Each structure stands twice: as C-alpha cells, then as structure tokens.
Amino acid sequence: MEKFIELAKKRGSCRAFTDKAVEKELLLSCVEAASLAPSACNSQPWKFTIVTDPEKRKELAELTHDTGFNQWADKAPAFIVVSEDAHPAVIKSVADRYGESRFSEGDVGMATAYLLLQAEELGLGSCVIGTFVDAKVKRLLGISEADTARAIIALGYPAEAPRPKKRKGVEEIAKII
Numbered sequence: 001m002e003k004f005i006e007l008a009k010k011r012g013s014c015r016a017f018t019d020k021a022v023e024k025e026l027l028l029s030c031v032e033a034a035s036l037a038p039s040a041c042n043s044q045p046w047k048f049t050i051v052t053d054p055e056k057r058k059e060l061a062e063l064t065h066d067t068g069f070n071q072w073a074d075k076a077p078a079f080i081v082v083s084e085d086a087h088p089a090v091i092k093s094v095a096d097r098y099g100e101s102r103f104s105e106g107d108v109g110m111a112t113a114y115l116l117l118q119a120e121e122l123g124l125g126s127c128v129i130g131t132f133v134d135a136k137v138k139r140l141l142g143i144s145e146a147d148t149a150r151a152i153i154a155l156g157y158p159a160e161a162p163r164p165k166k167r168k169g170v171e172e173i174a175k176i177i
C-alpha cells in the first residue's frame, strides 16, 4: 500500500480504456471503499448501480453525450452510477433544523472520491461524468424516481498515460488563522 498523498497525486481522469472487462470483484471493491466514507448522522445516503451489460452500457454512454462531449464513454467497459437517496436517515433534530437532505450531496461526493481512489489503487482508470439528464439515467437503470443520480463513473483498464495535475497551489487555497 502506498502513501495516501501518492495515490491522490496518481489518480487522474482516464478517458481511454483497453477492451479488457473489469472483474466484478474489483467493481464491488470500489463500492465497498465508497461505503466507508463519512456521512451526516451516518445516514449513508448513497446507492451504486454497476453497469457492465453491453446494451445498457451503450444506452448509458449515449446519455452522456448531451453537451457534445464524452464520446469516449462509448468505449468504457464498466460504469458505476452513484445516486442519492431521497430520504436519508438523519437524526430528527438535525433534519428538523437543516432539512433531511442538507448534507446528502456532500456525502455522495465523498463516497465518490473514495470510489475513485480505490479504483486507482486497483490499477483501474476512472472518470466522473456529470453531464446527463437525471430522469433518463434513472429510467434506463431502474433507479427510484425519487432519488437523484449524481454521477456516472466510467471505469476500465487504462489505455492512456496520466496527465500532469493542474491544481491551484496550497498557498492560494489555504488560510491559517
């Protein structure tokens, strides 16, 4: 196991994959990692739909083309769609004061980050896709209408080299008071 910072530096969006199928155990391992993320009141307001069926993959990839980008997704050997529960199990006093869904999107984002990092650890390439119509994705995959599909994650064995990271410097984004 490498140092976390090395893993975080190594992970980069991958948009070209080999034809090799991704083993079911590895996809489930990514979901297990996601399930270890923190969440408000431990509500775990997330669901993961793993898509490997060729016909469903094709239809799902088409739903990511909305903005004219993401054609590369047609060749992804697997997807995991991360969706957010409509009614997370947060403590009543928290829900009463802040609304039951106040923290869910952040929670789902953290789970997604864990999933991506586990994929990297397992030697898989991954890329989050955010441009799709929620209702169409849910209909295609049989996700509850009340929930929200937040991210489609493409996964596969990488067929491209990682790009150098472009990030704001720590001195620009951090303030110590």
Ligand SMILES: Cc1cc2nc3c(=O)[nH]c(=O)nc-3n(C[C@H](O)[C@H](O)[C@H](O)COP(=O)(O)O)c2cc1C
Residues within 6 Å of the ligand: 011, 012, 013, 014, 015, 069, 070, 127, 128, 129, 130, 131, 151, 165
């Ligand atoms: C919420 C979200 C939506 C994204 N949507 C897309 C997308 O639709 N297509 C795409 O190619 N990349 C997408 N990305 C990947 C980002 O472009 C990428 O994470 C960013 O440029 C930083 O690069 P890195 O992941 O290689 O570090 C998305 C990332 C996030 C977190």
